[in-house]
Amino acid sequence: MNSSLALDALTTAQPIKDDITQHEISALKTRFNLADAHTHQAQSPSQQQIIQNLPALWYQAESQTQYQSEQAFIETFFTFHGQRHALKRRDEIYLVYAASIAMHITATYLRKRNMSVGLIEPCFDNLHDLLKHMEVPMTPLPESIFADPAMVYSQLSQHAEGLDAIFLVDPNNPTGTSLFADGPEPFVEVARYCRDHGKLLILDFCFASFLLASGRKRVDAYQILDEMGTDYIVMEDTGKTWPLQDTKCATLMSSTRINPDIYSLVTSVLLNVSPFVLNVVTQYVRDSAQDQFASVRDLLDRNRAIARECLHGDFLNYLEPKVETSVAWFEIRRDGVTADALQAYLLTHEIYVLPGKYFYWSQPERGQKYIRLALARKPEDFAAAVQTIARALEVFNG
Structure with missing residues (x-):
């Protein structure tokens, strides 16, 4: 099992999948699912108290208006995130039950206006696929053009001149x-460029x-966007942060000028998010405000350290992120070994990881040197998974 030819043979035996989500669905059947970035960790002690209080949250949802449930969540979420300026237009913060719904609304807006988009690369392929299915023209914007604050404006002038919108993910x-x-300087430069050149800024x-x-x-x-006078659509989410078992809520907000058009699209899709769900998610946000994010941060830090300790070496290179999120990004150091092949090999050990090609949506071959591991797992399960990967790579090395 120590040749790239053997790995390639394994790859060809795997059913072809169109996107990451299809991989994630398959991963749910696997012993060690490190594919999807959804939260699968256990509840902290204070979060267990929220679960024990679910009947009260249910009856609270019955006893108050939908608007009260919505505003309690909006106030809690945006205050916790330090985005208080948005609360000045709190009635124009729209709630949807998944971030993909917010993205679909955004893609519909772009398609109706025949707008072209510069989409950051790499990024999660769901964004690309939604835009593709809506037949929105796309151009890749390499992450590297945003690295130097002094060069962001000129780099965008070079890469985005003929585009109508710029779509970024932050953190990516x-x-x-x-x-x-x-610091905020790169973002300010992006907002300034979009304002100066009449481009819509879309932010995930x-x-x-x-x-x-x-x-x-x-x-x-x-606040930066409104004071700059930049047109924007911004979406935020709760589903990748707290262990909610996909009981989640996402937000969608746009600049004043385009808000009426966005509102009409929102109301064509749904009436409201469940008030019970809103009550539950609000409690999780408040819990993190009280413990200063310890329940989320400590688990991810622990799993990230285990992944780095067990896997960083001659075969895989752990890539340090600017912002540590709930996933780990590894570079394959071994010549001739593709991400597809490595994924197929690890699957024979009941481990499911994601190949990097789906994130490089315009140049999939560039992603063949990367794999992604999800970190939001119970520490004991995650440790067992990465130790199994390490042993599998030892076998590969002979």
């Missing part, structure tokens, strides 16, 4: 890069909680 999934990691902040988990304060992005 899977790499952990962020416009805010070392679904991993933004991990800025807080890493000990940083979030800059009030909504």
Whole structure:
């Protein structure tokens, strides 16, 4: 089992999958599922108290209005994230039951206006697929153009001149890069460029909680955008942060000028998110505000350290992110070994990881040197998984 030819043979035996989600569905059947970034860790002691209080939260949802449940969540979530400026237009913060719904609404808006988009690469392939299915023209924007704050404006002038919109993910999934990691200057330059050139700025902040988990304060992005006069659509999420078993809520907000159009799309999709779900999620946000994110941060830190200790070496290179999120991004150091082949090999050991090709949506071959591991797992299960990977790689090395 110590040749790339053997690995390639394993790869060809695997059913072809169109996207990451199809891999994640398959991974749910596997003993060690390190594919999807959904939260599968156990509850902390204080979160267990929330679970014990579920009947009361149910009856609370019955006894108050939908609007009260919505506003309690909005106030709690945006205050916790330091995005208080958005609360000045709290009635124009729209709630949907999954971030993919917010993304679909955004893609519909772009398609109706025949807008072209510059989409960051790499990024989670769900964004690309939604835009592709809506037949929105896309151009890749390499992460590297945002690395130097002094060059962001000129780099965008070079890469985005003919585009109508710029779509960024921050922190990015899977790499952990962020416009805010070392201060707000890169983000300010992006907002300024979009304003000056009349481009719509679309921001996926679904991993933004991990800025807080890493000990940083979030800059009030909504204030920067409004004061700059930049048109924007921003989505945020709860499903990748707290162990909610997909009982989640996402938010969608846009600049004042385009808000009426976005609102019409939102109301064509759904009426409301369950008030019971909103009550539950609000309690989890409050819990993290009280423990300063310890229940989320400590588990991810522990699993990240285990992954680095067990897997970083001659075969895999752990890539340090700007912002530590709930995934780990590894580079394959072994010549001739593709991510597809390594994934297939590990699957023979009942381990499911994601190959990097899906994140490089315009150049899948560039992603063949990377794999992604999800960290939001019970520590004992995660440790067993990465130790199994390490033993499997030892066998491969002979």
